[in-house]
Amino acid sequence: xxxxxxxxxxxxxxxxxxxxxxxxxxxxxxxxxxxxxxxxxxxxxxxxxxxxxxxxxxxxxxxxxxxxxxxxxxxxxxxxxxxxxxxxxxxxxxxxxxxxxxxxxxxxxxxxxxxxxxxxxxxxxxxxxxxxxxxxxxxxxxxxxxxxxxxxxxxxxxxxxxxxxxxxxxxxxxxxxxxxxxxxxxxxxxxxxxxxxxxxxxxxxxxxxxxxxxxxxxxxxxxxxxxxxx
Numbered sequence: 525x526x527x528x529x530x531x532x533x534x535x536x537x538x539x540x541x542x543x544x545x546x547x548x549x550x551x552x553x554x555x556x557x558x559x560x561x562x563x564x565x566x567x568x569x570x571x572x573x574x575x576x577x578x579x580x581x582x583x584x585x586x587x588x589x590x591x592x593x594x595x596x597x598x599x600x601x602x603x604x605x606x607x608x609x610x611x612x613x614x615x616x617x618x619x620x621x622x623x624x625x626x627x628x629x630x631x632x633x634x635x636x637x638x639x640x641x642x643x644x645x646x647x648x649x650x651x652x653x654x655x656x657x658x659x660x661x662x663x664x665x666x667x668x669x670x671x672x673x674x675x676x677x678x679x680x681x682x683x684x685x686x687x688x689x690x691x692x693x694x695x696x697x698x699x700x701x702x703x704x705x706x707x708x709x710x711x712x713x714x715x716x717x718x719x720x721x722x723x724x725x726x727x728x729x730x731x732x733x734x735x736x737x738x739x740x741x742x743x744x745x746x747x748x749x750x751x752x753x754x
Contacts, residue, residue, distance in 0.1 A: 534722075538734060541719045545741050548748065549712035552705045558754035559702030566695035570688045577684035584677040591633040591669070598624050602665040605658075622655040625664065636673035637664050704751055711744035 598621045605617035625639055626647045634644055643654040656664075715737045722733030 534730060534734065537738075538719050538723055541734070541737055541741060542716060545712045545715045545719065545737075545744075548741075548745065549709050549716070552708040552712060552748060555751075555754055556702045556705035556709065559698050559705060562754060563695045563698035563702060566691045566698060570691035570695060573684050573688040573691060577681050577688060580681040580684055581678065584681060587630050587632070588669075588674075588677055590628065591630050594624050594628045594633070595669075598661075599665050602661055606662060618658055618661055619655055621661050621665075623653055625656065625661075626653055632673055632676040633669065636670055636676075637667050639664060701752060705748075708744055708748050708751070711740060711747065715741035715744060 601617045601621045601624075605614050605621070608614040608617070622643075625634065625637075626643060629637070629639075640656065640660065643656065646652060646654055718733050718737035718740060720737075722730040722737065724730075725733070
């Protein structure tokens, strides 16, 4: 105030600018903290899901290794059986191949080899083994795992890896938004600096600092409301 009961317009405008700038600077800082929190959460989720993906891949590798071992054992048994005349030894080898397919093959390998479903269902339900016909066994011995089989095996790994990638991308996006709010806080700090500096001077130059502070504040407010809020 210059005289008693008379307001100094400059001081009033400076107070409004400083109050508004300080308030919005706090809001920008709060938004920065929220977005950084969301970013850290997304990165943590990405790490967790990526670990699940690695575990799924390890499990798939183990199943593929087991199926491959079963396949080699059945090929060996059926190759011998194919060279033998009808008799107990041949029947034993055919029975052995049937048991390996029914008991040891994974569901994916069983389906990929297009083996009859009924014997597997019966075994899963009762635990009783049912032999396959020699024709079915010899046909299966000529098969190899298809691309579909490997896609089934690694389906969960790929799905988890894609989910982890999405979480990681979200974390990067949230972090970028948080950085923009941090920049917005710097803009408000500059507006406060120029407005506060104007209060130091008593000459007309103080108006230049006030106007400059107001312009920076306007830019900061415009920038803030173009950003997504958490």
